[in-house]
Amino acid sequence: MASDVDHLYIYLVLVSAVMTLLIFATIFVFAVKYRRRSNDEIPAPIHGSLKLEITWSIIPFLIMLTFFWWGAKIFFLNATPPPNSMDVYVVGKQWMWKIQYPGGQREINELHVPVGRPVKITLASEDVIHSFFIPAFRIKHDVVPGRYDTMWFTATKPGRYHLFCAEYCGTEHSGMVGWVTVMSPADYETWLAGGGTGGTMAQQGEQLFEQAGCSSCHLMDRQGRGPNLRGVYGTQVQLTDGRSVTVDDAYIRESILNPNAKIIEGFRPNVMPNFQGQVSEEQILQLIAYIKSLAITGTTVAPAGTQPAGDAQPNGGKL
Amino acid sequence: MSTALEQPRAQEKPNYLNAEYGWKSWLLTTDHKRIAVLYIISISAMFLLGGIFAMLIRLELLTPQGDLVNSDTYNKFFTMHGIVMVFFFLVPSIPATLGNFLVPMMIGAKDLAFPRINLLSWYIYIVGAAFAIAAIAMGGVDTGWTFYTPFSTTYSNTFVITAAVGVFVAGFSSILTGLNFIVTVHKMRAPGMTWGRLPLFVWANYATALIQVLGTPVVAITLALVGLERAFHIGIFDPAIGGDPILFQHMFWFYSHPAVYIMILPGMGVVSELVTCFSRKGVFGYSFIAGSSLSIAIIGFLVWGHHMFVTGMSTYASLYFSLLTMFVAVPSAIKVFNWTATMYKGSISYETPMLYAFGFIGLFTIGGLTGLFLGTLGVDVHLTDTYFVVAHFHYVMVGGMVLAYLGGLHFWWPKITGKMYPDGWGKFSALLVFAGFNLTFFPQFIAGYLGQPRRYHAYAPEFQVLNVMSTAGASVLGLGFLIPAVYLLWSLKFGKPAGDNPWGAKGLEWETTSPPPTFNFDQTPIVTEEAYAYAKHQEEHVG
Numbered sequence: 005m006a007s008d009v010d011h012l013y014i015y016l017v018l019v020s021a022v023m024t025l026l027i028f029a030t031i032f033v034f035a036v037k038y039r040r041r042s043n044d045e046i047p048a049p050i051h052g053s054l055k056l057e058i059t060w061s062i063i064p065f066l067i068m069l070t071f072f073w074w075g076a077k078i079f080f081l082n083a084t085p086p087p088n089s090m091d092v093y094v095v096g097k098q099w100m101w102k103i104q105y106p107g108g109q110r111e112i113n114e115l116h117v118p119v120g121r122p123v124k125i126t127l128a129s130e131d132v133i134h135s136f137f138i139p140a141f142r143i144k145h146d147v148v149p150g151r152y153d154t155m156w157f158t159a160t161k162p163g164r165y166h167l168f169c170a171e172y173c174g175t176e177h178s179g180m181v182g183w184v185t186v187m188s189p190a191d192y193e194t195w196l197a198g199g200g201t202g203g204t205m206a207q208q209g210e211q212l213f214e215q216a217g218c219s220s221c222h223l224m225d226r227q228g229r230g231p232n233l234r235g236v237y238g239t240q241v242q243l244t245d246g247r248s249v250t251v252d253d254a255y256i257r258e259s260i261l262n263p264n265a266k267i268i269e270g271f272r273p274n275v276m277p278n279f280q281g282q283v284s285e286e287q288i289l290q291l292i293a294y295i296k297s298l299a300i301t302g303t304t305v306a307p308a309g310t311q312p313a314g315d316a317q318p319n320g321g322k323l
Numbered sequence: 324m325s326t327a328l329e330q331p332r333a334q335e336k337p338n339y340l341n342a343e344y345g346w347k348s349w350l351l352t353t354d355h356k357r358i359a360v361l362y363i364i365s366i367s368a369m370f371l372l373g374g375i376f377a378m379l380i381r382l383e384l385l386t387p388q389g390d391l392v393n394s395d396t397y398n399k400f401f402t403m404h405g406i407v408m409v410f411f412f413l414v415p416s417i418p419a420t421l422g423n424f425l426v427p428m429m430i431g432a433k434d435l436a437f438p439r440i441n442l443l444s445w446y447i448y449i450v451g452a453a454f455a456i457a458a459i460a461m462g463g464v465d466t467g468w469t470f471y472t473p474f475s476t477t478y479s480n481t482f483v484i485t486a487a488v489g490v491f492v493a494g495f496s497s498i499l500t501g502l503n504f505i506v507t508v509h510k511m512r513a514p515g516m517t518w519g520r521l522p523l524f525v526w527a528n529y530a531t532a533l534i535q536v537l538g539t540p541v542v543a544i545t546l547a548l549v550g551l552e553r554a555f556h557i558g559i560f561d562p563a564i565g566g567d568p569i570l571f572q573h574m575f576w577f578y579s580h581p582a583v584y585i586m587i588l589p590g591m592g593v594v595s596e597l598v599t600c601f602s603r604k605g606v607f608g609y610s611f612i613a614g615s616s617l618s619i620a621i622i623g624f625l626v627w628g629h630h631m632f633v634t635g636m637s638t639y640a641s642l643y644f645s646l647l648t649m650f651v652a653v654p655s656a657i658k659v660f661n662w663t664a665t666m667y668k669g670s671i672s673y674e675t676p677m678l679y680a681f682g683f684i685g686l687f688t689i690g691g692l693t694g695l696f697l698g699t700l701g702v703d704v705h706l707t708d709t710y711f712v713v714a715h716f717h718y719v720m721v722g723g724m725v726l727a728y729l730g731g732l733h734f735w736w737p738k739i740t741g742k743m744y745p746d747g748w749g750k751f752s753a754l755l756v757f758a759g760f761n762l763t764f765f766p767q768f769i770a771g772y773l774g775q776p777r778r779y780h781a782y783a784p785e786f787q788v789l790n791v792m793s794t795a796g797a798s799v800l801g802l803g804f805l806i807p808a809v810y811l812l813w814s815l816k817f818g819k820p821a822g823d824n825p826w827g828a829k830g831l832e833w834e835t836t837s838p839p840p841t842f843n844f845d846q847t848p849i850v851t852e853e854a855y856a857y858a859k860h861q862e863e864h865v866g
Contacts, residue, residue, distance in 0.1 A: 139774025
């Protein structure tokens with residue numbers, strides 16, 4: 005991936021250098037050759053040439069189209085993470101990166117990934133816009149409050165690489181930096197096992213689900229005052245206003261922070277309290293992991309293989 | 324400065340400078356030429372202010388640790404550098420000064436269509452600038468010149484509203500100037516001055532005026548909404564209260580990308596004039612240069628999304644914006660090729676203004692080509708928000724616009740003041756500017772590609788060498804800007820009388836006296852020839 009970007013970059017540099025040199029050389033030659041030799045010389049007028057104008061419009065444009073095409077190809081490839089990627093969750097907060105792994109490990113300003121395996125990063129912001137930038141991998145994505153974005157990469161060489169915040173975010177913007185450590189798969193397993201955790205993200209989400217009182221309405225064995233969440237992740241649900249929506253990360257997040265926005269048919273608004281400011285972005289990600297895990301083990305609603313929308317469009321309707 | 328300008332001399336022909344005396348005759352003038360002089364003084368002061376911030380930034384970045392000032396102060400430095408330079412220098416620069424002075428004269432008019440509105444726009448500019456300076460004096464702003472939400476509306480603890488009001492107010496100055504130019508070019512052309520005979524500088528200012536009138540209201544509304552959300556917490560941009568931060572970026576760049584063309588198009592107009600005059604030859608491809616100004620103005624409105632490729636905007640929207648960005652590059656390329664072709668078989672001389680024109684063509688070429696890097700999707704993902712972007716837009720804004728402004732100022736200085744400056748000093752400082760500029764900004768392309776993010780108070784130590792080069796270059800560049808200030812002021816008092824047409828240039832402004840009389844021409848000129856008819860001039864006078 006990084007090398008794709010580098011190849012295109014080198015191509016751009018070469019084309020630009022040739023164009024610049026051509027123009028510079030022509031100007032230089034003209035400036036010397038046609039310098040004013042006597043003060044009363046008047047050159048013959050040349051008004052222009054349609055042929056030349058068309059030539060020097062079309063040729064550069066065709067070259068630019070190759071820039072566009074190649075750049076678009078790389079961009080498209082980078083837009084969708086491969087299905088076998090491992091998940092990492094990143095929350096940007098003035099002025100640190102909080103990183104969570106599905107196994108429940110958490111870090112600040114440090115990201116550990118194995119070599120050779122695609123890593124899908126889900127990005128959320130606790131406050132302002134940040135931008136998650138790993139120069140060595142040639143990737144960057146803004147971290148926009150109020151929604152999830154995703155990016156992915158496959159690290160190819162073990163080592164330590166810079167991690168920067170690239171979108172100006174206030175006082176300590178330049179301190180919002182960290183390191184990405186790329187490890188061999190074996191080292192990575194050891195590293196994962198080393199950090200004692202309070203359970204996986206889904207288990208932490210389950211605890212939170214109990215503590216916050218969610219379980220008193222969202223009953224798991226029968227229908228309560230809120231929808232039964234078992235098996236709901238990745239399915240289409242009908243809303244009271246007639247629309248339907250896929251239950252994905254973005255919808256669950258919205259339903260926690262602004263429950264009245266999209267009410268499922270058969271349920272009433274103004275029943276669930278608003279959790280804006282009560283739970284952090286990290287905790288929301290844990291709750292989502294928990295609800296997702298219910299879908300996987302669920303026996304009632306979601307048969308295996310009927311949840312195409314969930315993984316393919318993690319940030320609901322990005323396209 | 325004004326005392327020197329006002330020195331009466333018994334033998335002098337009446338002109339706009341000696342027509343009246345006293346501060347009232349300046350502050351209440353409706354003469355477009357005097358208003359242009361007022362603008363030159365005011366934007367020079369703002370350029371100095373913005374330049375001081377630039378030097379402070381470069382001093383801080385001499386070392387990677389961020390040890391000169393604290394982070395908050397540094398963040399204010401780059402924010403105020405940006406706000407002052409973009410909104411109070413670059414946007415008004417050429418249109419309000421040289422455009423104001425020359426557009427009526429070049430089309431054979433006595434003044435702009437609305438002389439009092441012209442004065443009003445200067446006062447509005449001053450009020451806007453006063454708000455910006457007040458924001459600085461009270462403690463500054465730290466949002467970056469881009470005012471990105473929700474940082475600017477909710478999180479910043481600085482004088483955002485004051486600065487936004489300054490930009491908002493100054494916007495009306497820009498709108499009124501644009502309006503004035505459009506009406507003037509449509510209604511005030513002298514007999515025989517057809518659209519096909521307009522000097523290219525007028526075409527460029529006309530195209531710019533269209534953007535000013537159509538684009539500026541959008542940024543004004545956007546900043547008003549920022550102020551409202553900040554003051555009253557109405558949810559427009561902050562997602563915590565129901566807004567959308569990306570909406571802000573769409574609205575902001577819808578103006579601010581075309582604003583890039585507000586800043587560069589008049590510069591292109593100046594260069595067209597310089598190249599043809601110092602090649603003593605009609606411009607090659609007149610209608611293509613004129614038409615490319617208009618197409619830049621139009622296509623420029625359709626590409627704003629290329630500032631937002633990593634925001635998570637839809638992939639298909641990104642494709643569209645990337646493709647259209649390639650389209651907008653074509654008219655810019657056409658200009659560069661036509662300027663080069665104009666020199667072919669010309670009679671080229673290298674006075675100070677022409678050196679600036681050479682500099683412009685070279686640096687704008689690099690600035691434009693690196694813009695294509697950023698319009699190319701896969702590469703922009705890596706380069707955006709790094710020093711590559713900083714280098715790119717300084718190549719266009721400083722290497723392009725500021726060089727064109729200086730070139731134009733040196734070209735028309737004899738017309739504006741009636742005095743000649745020392746050409747040797749002019750050439751020397753033009754070379755200093757060129758060398759200093761490249762030393763400052765070329766290393767930033769490299770730093771950006773290596774991954775140095777912009778707006779960093781402290782940076783990773785491996786970038787230090789490149790940053791030291793930048794700072795060294797900035798000192799040379801600063802000197803290159805100071806020297807002209809000295810000799811131009813010196814020339815007001817001691818400069819040799821310039822004569823009406825010191826460069827042997829074509830164009831109505833050169834047919835009147837230097838400095839011109841209050842109403843520009845003793846008689847309304849009648850135009851009988853194309854623009855830049857250098858060869859015809861020869862036939863009439865020699866043949």
